[in-house]
Amino acid sequence: MTSPRGSLRRSERSRRAILDATRALVAEHGYAKVGIEAIAARAGVGKQTIYRWWPSKGAVVLDAVRALSENGEGQLALPDTGDLEGDLKQVLRATAAEFADPTFDALIRGLTTELAHDLGLAAAYAEHTAELEEAKRQRLRSGQRAGQLSPDADLDIVLDLLFAPLFRRWLLRTGPLTPDYADTLVEAALRAFAPPEPVTAS
Template identity: 50%
Template sequence: MANKAAPDSTRRSERSRRAIFDAALALVGEVGYEKLTIEGIASRAGVGKQTIYRWWPSKAAVLLDAFTVDADEDYAAGLPDTGDLAADLKFVLRATADEFNDPAFQAPYRALAVAGANDEEVSRTFVARLLEPGIRVYTERLRAAQEAGEVAEGIDVRIAAEMVLSPFSQRWLMRTGELTYDFVDTLVDQVLRGLRPRG
């Protein structure tokens, strides 16, 4: 009698993880973070809640992994470099505005902002996985522009990157205005006005 191959536990675990991630992201959009529960995630994913607790200590940890699982791939290519810094920043920030205006993106991101405000470990992990890589790719693009003479010597490009990203994030997080293409273009133009070489 032919031997049957043993089930691949690695593939089964990966399927379960993906099902849990999909469930967490869907549910936080449907019921909000306050009503999101491990039990609800487990039920939607078709796994036992003990499976979730074996891998994550809390719903915030599940949501954080679900939201950042592909973050490395998103940042791997860096920002475009066409030789026109303003055009490149506007192109990327317009696409980012579209993403931030998508309800499927908003729900988990806002939930993690709330969770991070109350949980230092969640906050540190969120910054390390998502915010820092984002700042890094902007910093690298601005450094290339500095080397090309588009940004003045002596400018701290890390701070310059934060000058671009912080008003964008603040407007979205605090709902002080809409993330429109006009806002993005004006933001880039005004920041770069202060970064350009003089004379």
């Protein structure tokens, strides 16, 4: 069901032009220096067409980000080789790599700072990331079942330990997002929630 949302007459052409222009402009000038007028001008679109379909610049950018991820849909299953540590390292390294892409960085950085102030936008973003979050939790659960993670572990806390340091370091630029850093975080988090030592028969 790929029917148009919200209207029977919405121009797909304009929608794409707006999101493309947004991506390009934010990459070029940074989130803060891009305004609705500039987007409209670059997209060759009337301002009203933007205001009609999005409530704020943040919402446009959110959709621009969404559109990026929607190229290959449904790839939401995380790797599950049976090796939790290896799989998580791969995921965190990939996340760190994403942040290194200037276009993605500019988009997601602006969006993130907007989320901090706009509750509605934050909710919309949460909806967008819910699936991915669930996939992460699933992978942890799978590891738990495989005895690679304590059965008592609160998976949300594990996720926090894994991703929050990465997020903070990226957002505030307090350090480089190296693969090593990703690995270190995974090792620390898994150590914190290691399964209990099996009692070995002596």
